Amino acid sequence: MNGAAxxxxxVKLSIRNLYKIFGPNPMRALEHVRAGMGKPxxxxxxxxxxxxxxxxxxxxxxxxxxxxxxxxxxxxxxxRHLNRLIEPTAGEILLDGEDVLAYDEKNMRRLRRHExxxxxxxxxxxxxxxxxENTGMARAVRGESREDYQDDAIKWLKRVGLDGQEGQYxxxxxxxxxxxxxxxxxxxSDSPVMLMDEAFxxxxxxxxxxxxxxxxxxxxxxxKTVVFISHDLDEALKLADHLVILKDGMIVQQxxxxxxxxxxxxxxxxDFISDINRARVLRVRSVMDTSPDDPxxxxxxxxxxxxxxxxxxxSGGDTALSYxxxxxxxxxxxxxxxxxxxxxxPTEASRDGMRKSSPAGSA
Amino acid sequence: MATYDFIFNGxxxxxxxxxxxxxxxMSMADLLxxxxxxxxxxxxxxxxxxxxxxxxxxxxxxxxTRDLTKGVETSxxxxxxxxxxxxxxxxxxxxxxxxxxxxxxxxxxxxxxxxLLLALVYFASKSLKLVGFVAFSILFLxxxxxxxxxxxxxxxxxxxxxxxxxxxxxxxxxxxxxxxMQRMTIPVLDMLQTLPPFVYLxxxxxxxxxxxxxxxxxxxxxxxxxxxxxxxxxxxxxVDKEVIEAADAFGMTDRxxxxxxxxxxxxxxxxxxxNQTIMMSLxxxxxxxxxxxxxxxxxxxxxIRNLELGVGLIAGLGIVxxxxxxxxxxxxxxARVNAASAAQRNS
Numbered sequence: 001m002n003g004a005a006x007x008x009x010x011v012k013l014s015i016r017n018l019y020k021i022f023g024p025n026p027m028r029a030l031e032h033v034r035a036g037m038g039k040p041x042x043x044x045x046x047x048x049x050x051x052x053x054x055x056x057x058x059x060x061x062x063x064x065x066x067x068x069x070x071x072x073x074x075x076x077x078x079x080r081h082l083n084r085l086i087e088p089t090a091g092e093i094l095l096d097g098e099d100v101l102a103y104d105e106k107n108m109r110r111l112r113r114h115e116x117x118x119x120x121x122x123x124x125x126x127x128x129x130x131x132x133e134n135t136g137m138a139r140a141v142r143g144e145s146r147e148d149y150q151d152d153a154i155k156w157l158k159r160v161g162l163d164g165q166e167g168q169y170x171x172x173x174x175x176x177x178x179x180x181x182x183x184x185x186x187x188x189s190d191s192p193v194m195l196m197d198e199a200f201x202x203x204x205x206x207x208x209x210x211x212x213x214x215x216x217x218x219x220x221x222x223x224k225t226v227v228f229i230s231h232d233l234d235e236a237l238k239l240a241d242h243l244v245i246l247k248d249g250m251i252v253q254q255x256x257x258x259x260x261x262x263x264x265x266x267x268x269x270x271d272f273i274s275d276i277n278r279a280r281v282l283r284v285r286s287v288m289d290t291s292p293d294d295p296x297x298x299x300x301x302x303x304x305x306x307x308x309x310x311x312x313x314x315s316g317g318d319t320a321l322s323y324x325x326x327x328x329x330x331x332x333x334x335x336x337x338x339x340x341x342x343x344x345x346p347t348e349a350s351r352d353g354m355r356k357s358s359p360a361g362s363a
Numbered sequence: 364m365a366t367y368d369f370i371f372n373g374x375x376x377x378x379x380x381x382x383x384x385x386x387x388x389m390s391m392a393d394l395l396x397x398x399x400x401x402x403x404x405x406x407x408x409x410x411x412x413x414x415x416x417x418x419x420x421x422x423x424x425x426x427x428t429r430d431l432t433k434g435v436e437t438s439x440x441x442x443x444x445x446x447x448x449x450x451x452x453x454x455x456x457x458x459x460x461x462x463x464x465x466x467x468x469x470x471x472x473x474x475x476x477x478x479l480l481l482a483l484v485y486f487a488s489k490s491l492k493l494v495g496f497v498a499f500s501i502l503f504l505x506x507x508x509x510x511x512x513x514x515x516x517x518x519x520x521x522x523x524x525x526x527x528x529x530x531x532x533x534x535x536x537x538x539x540x541x542x543x544m545q546r547m548t549i550p551v552l553d554m555l556q557t558l559p560p561f562v563y564l565x566x567x568x569x570x571x572x573x574x575x576x577x578x579x580x581x582x583x584x585x586x587x588x589x590x591x592x593x594x595x596x597x598x599x600x601x602v603d604k605e606v607i608e609a610a611d612a613f614g615m616t617d618r619x620x621x622x623x624x625x626x627x628x629x630x631x632x633x634x635x636x637x638n639q640t641i642m643m644s645l646x647x648x649x650x651x652x653x654x655x656x657x658x659x660x661x662x663x664x665x666x667i668r669n670l671e672l673g674v675g676l677i678a679g680l681g682i683v684x685x686x687x688x689x690x691x692x693x694x695x696x697x698a699r700v701n702a703a704s705a706a707q708r709n710s
Contacts, residue, residue: 083612112614124609128627138613189613 012061012225013082013193018091019055020077020249023048026089039248051077052249055091060242061192062223064215066257068236069246075229078246079197082227083116084108095193113142117186121198123178125170131157131181132166138189149188156184160214176207180214187218196228200235212238233272237261237281245269258286262343274346279309287343288325288333296322296334304332308340365420366411380422443569450570454577457584460522461576465657468518473510477501484688488695496691500684509659509681516648516658516685523583523644528637531588535595535633536621545596556589560650568654579651586647590639598632599625631701638693645686659685 021029021042029048039050052074059065069075080086081093084100093100095115103111117138125134133140135157136149157166160180170178179199186194196215200208212235219226230236236243237257244254245268252266261282264270285304302311304327315321315337323335371380411417418425468476477498484497504513538545555563564582571578602625610620626633652660659678666675 085608085611109614109616112612116612118609118612120605120609122605124603124605126606126609126624141613141615141619195612 010061011058012096013059013227014092014094015055015057015059015078015081016092016094017054017056018052018078018081018093019089020051020074020081020086021048021089022051030089050249052081052088055251057244057251057254059225059227061225063241064219064226064228064239065242065244066228066230066236066240067244067246068230068233070231072248073246074249075231075246076197077249079195079227079229082193082195083112083118113138113189115191116193116195117189117191119179119182119186119194119196119199121202123170123175123182123202125178125181125185127170129169130166131162131168131170131173134170134181135166135184135188137185138191153184153188156188157181159187159218160184176203176211179203179211183211183214183218187222193225193227196226198229198231201231208235215239233276234281237276245272257281258283262286270346277309278344278346279312280307282308282343284308284311284323284325284335285327285332287340288335289339290333296336298322298324298334300324301326302335303327308344311335311337311340365417367413367418367421371422376422380424382424439566439569447570454571454581457522457526457580458575458577460526461519461580464518464522465515465576468514469511473505476514477505484692487692489699490695493691493695497688500688504681504684507677509662509678512657512659512662512678513681513685516645516660516682519579519583519648519651519656519658520641520644520689523580523587523648524637524641526580526584527588527591527640527644530584531591531636531640532595532633534588535592535636536599536626538592538596539599539625548592552589552592555585560586560647561653564650564654573655576656579648579654579656582651582654583644583647583656587640587643590643591633591636594632594636594639595629598629598636601632602628631697634693634697634700638690638697641689641693642686645682645689649682 019030019033020026021033023029023046026048029042029046029050032042032046033050033053037045039053042048042050055078057065057067067075067078077086081088082100084093084103088101091101095111100108100111126137129137132150132153133146135153136144136146139149139152140146154166157163157180160183162177162180162184165173165177170181173181179202182199186196200211203211215226216239218224228236228239230239240257242254243257243260245252245260247268253260253264253269258281260269261273261278264273283304284302284306287308288304299321300314300323302314302323302325304325311323315323319337319341321337323337324331325333325335371377415426415428415431419427471479480501481494481498485491485494488494501510501513504510534548538548560582563585567578567582571581606624606628607620610624615623648656648658649660649663652658652664659681662678663675663682665671666673666678
């Protein structure tokens with residue numbers, strides 16, 4: 001494992017040594033897995049499916065943690081462990097340091113009602129309730145009357161861009177609008193943790209981009225702890241403060257997305273990231289020199305969080321230039337255009353031959 | 364000499380067989396054999412299947428098939444009295460309901476009853492066209508002097524269908540919640556549905572007196588309750604898994620989930636079950652006239668017994684009219700439920 005990003009924020013949710021095995025006798029199978037048996041072997045010899053294997057993730061408070069993987073990698077299983085829609089075979093889940101798995105039914109219900117809300121891939125709205133009632137669902141479940149939650153629900157609907165739709169039924173809305181209701185429902189519950197299970201995967205690409213922007217915008221304002229599941233790398237890189245890549249129920253790599261992009265530690269990830277538009281994803285801060293030996297002549301100033309794409313546009317394609325990098329108005333370093341261009345070439349490891357031999361790549 | 368003598372001789376069981384050989388009553392086959400004077404035929408083609416009767420010929424100690432049916436009968440008669448002690452009070456309200464409904468339907472004057480029924484139809488269907496059709500049908504039945512019989516039939520169906528829903532929906536819910544419960548209930552439902560209706564009249568006749576309304580009430584309920592149970596179970600199991608997951612994720616209790624999510628979403632299926640249940644009670648109420656259920660079925664029965672062709676056919680027509688009315692009204696009610704929720708599914 002590569003080093004996790006420096007911890008600036010508190011850990012809100014923490015997953016420790018989590019295992020999930022599907023089958024009639026998971027505890028027996030767990031012994032085999034702990035003894036080193038792999039997923040295919042476990043299936044062939046013992047007919048148990050290894051869902052998750054030794055998962056360790058620290059989810060920072062106030063950040064978006066994206067768990068990414070292809071279908072079957074166990075990402076949806078993992079997120080359902082956080083509010084125990086699925087019970088783990090072994091391991092710990094700590095919320096603010098408390099072991100969620102030790103909760104009895106009553107505490108569990110309190111956690112689901114007050115601590116965590118969830119957004120679903122296919123929206124999962126109640127079809128026989130209006131948009132307003134759906135938005136207030138979490139509050140109604142707690143026993144609040146319609147009058148109590150109505151104003152709040154309307155406020156959140158307005159916030160996600162569904163002004164005046166509160167009397168409609170879900171089927172009268174488009175997919176994108178239904179998911180806005182799903183998000184408003186999660187927000188209206190006022191829970192600090194928001195679980196989003198492939199929340200945007202069922203939407204059209206353009207609407208998906210809109211929704212991603214909406215989420216980032218809301219996040220800027222609300223600073224919720226978001227756990228986001230996605231199978232789309234572009235989406236993951238756009239949203240993630242912390243990216244966890246799952247494969248066959250195991251974490252292949254986790255860390256800051258830029259870090260993973262520049263230093264993939266596994267051929268699987270190298271393959272994964274070889275097709276994305278690096279100029280749009282990489283940020284100036286990831287490729288700048290913080291303390292060059294001699295400050296170059298600068299052609300201008302750029303922001304540390306600007307994408308490389310925007311800098312290329314700024315420079316007009318001239319690779320001889322250098323820029324001063326600012327973060328919050330203060331100088332943070334220098335950006336050399338040649339270095340920028342080099343960073344656009346996919347990791348050396350992704351070239352044929354390197355893929356299989358050495359997983360340790362470097363930019 | 365019987366065909367299978369050799370088995371018992373070979374096994375040395377001859378003594379056991381003949382020990383207390385009481386020649387029981389002769390079977391018809393024995394009598395015939397005696398009359399024709401033919402001994403046992405020896406051709407291999409005539410080898411009888413080693414059934415109880417055939418083995419009994421060789422070894423009288425083995426019971427005959429008619430002893431089996433006799434045994435079933437005596438054991439039923441033995442437990443009958445105990446069973447009655449339990450069943451009588453439990454089912455007594457059914458008799459009261461039926462008597463009450465029959466009394467109310469027959470003693471309300473027609474000029475109050477018919478508008479009341481039409482109002483009910485309008486309330487369920489919100490369709491004036493249907494109200495018109497129902498009015499025409501009932502007035503026609505009244506015109507040909509079948510009004511009272513039709514009201515009797517209707518009263519019985521109202522009570523039985525209502526009780527079917529009252530009992531069937533909770534059973535269906537229990538089935539949908541537990542796979543074990545479902546596995547245990549389905550064979551019973553299969554049996555109730557496939558058993559010829561006449562067959563379960565037989566033990567009921569032994570259990571209850573034919574003058575008690577609950578006799579036919581139980582027969583109708585047993586026969587008609589199956590679809591509402593099945594479709595409640597199915598409807599709840601078909602509720603979108605993700606919606607159930609959302610209900611769980613937001614911390615709903617089981618009760619909140621049942622009343623707030625599962626039943627409302629299963630309602631179209633439950634209503635389809637209610638429709639089927641009503642149609643099946645109508646089918647059964649005709650057969651139940653054999654055990655003194657009043658109504659149009661009595662006329663059909665008279666038609667069969669006395670070969671009164673016209674009486675039987677007209678009563679049959681009346682039953683068809685009632686069936687169409689009940690079906691259309693429940694379907695219209697179902698369509699209204701569906702309109703509210705079907706569009707939600709294919710959004």
